[in-house]
Amino acid sequence: MEITSGIHAFKALAIAVELGLFSELAEGGSTTPTGVMSRHGLQSRPTELLLTACTSLGLLRRDNDDSYRNPPLSDKFLVKGKPHYFGDWITFVDRHEYPAALKLTDSLRENHPAAWGRRIQAVRASSGA
Numbered sequence: 403m404e405i406t407s408g409i410h411a412f413k414a415l416a417i418a419v420e421l422g423l424f425s426e427l428a429e430g431g432s433t434t435p436t437g438v439m440s441r442h443g444l445q446s447r448p449t450e451l452l453l454t455a456c457t458s459l460g461l462l463r464r465d466n467d468d469s470y471r472n473p474p475l476s477d478k479f480l481v482k483g484k485p486h487y488f489g490d491w492i493t494f495v496d497r498h499e500y501p502a503a504l505k506l507t508d509s510l511r512e513n514h515p516a517a518w519g520r521r522i523q524a525v526r527a528s529s530g531a
Contacts, residue, residue: 409500414455416496419489423452424461424472424480432469 418424421442427433433441439449453470456462461480462470472481479488502509502517509516 410455411459412496412500414452414459415461416492417452418456418461419480419492420496422482423456424476424489425482427462427470427472428477428481428484430471432465432471434469438470 421438423433423438426441435446435449435453438444438453439446442449444452453462453464457464457470460473461476463473464470478484479486481487482489498517506516
């Protein structure tokens with residue numbers, strides 16, 4: 403189950419990074435579901451799903467007053483501008499590697515890289531490599 407649901411965990415992280423959620427909560431800041439909804443133009447249900455997913459993954463902490471904040475790990479690695487910011491790698495994987503994974507079976511059957519597909523194969527063929 404953990405392996406098959408890994409995509410959901412990653413996508414929750416990738417969406418929160420894309421929205422800049424962790425950066426908004428830097429240095430002890432907090433937000434409520436209503437705040438996230440208004441800043442990002444989201445509806446109630448998807449906002450609750452995203453906040454719940456991030457909390458269950460340990461990426462956010464929920465306070466007793468229904469507000470959310472970064473735990474130390476998120477503050478260190480998921481806040482843009484911090485020295486150990488990891489969000490650019492998350493974005494790269496989300497935009498490049500995950501779509502390639504959808505083509506992995508074809509890639510294996512046709513013997514070409516999944517991430518670069520036929521484009522790299524065509525370049526190699528034209529250069530004689």
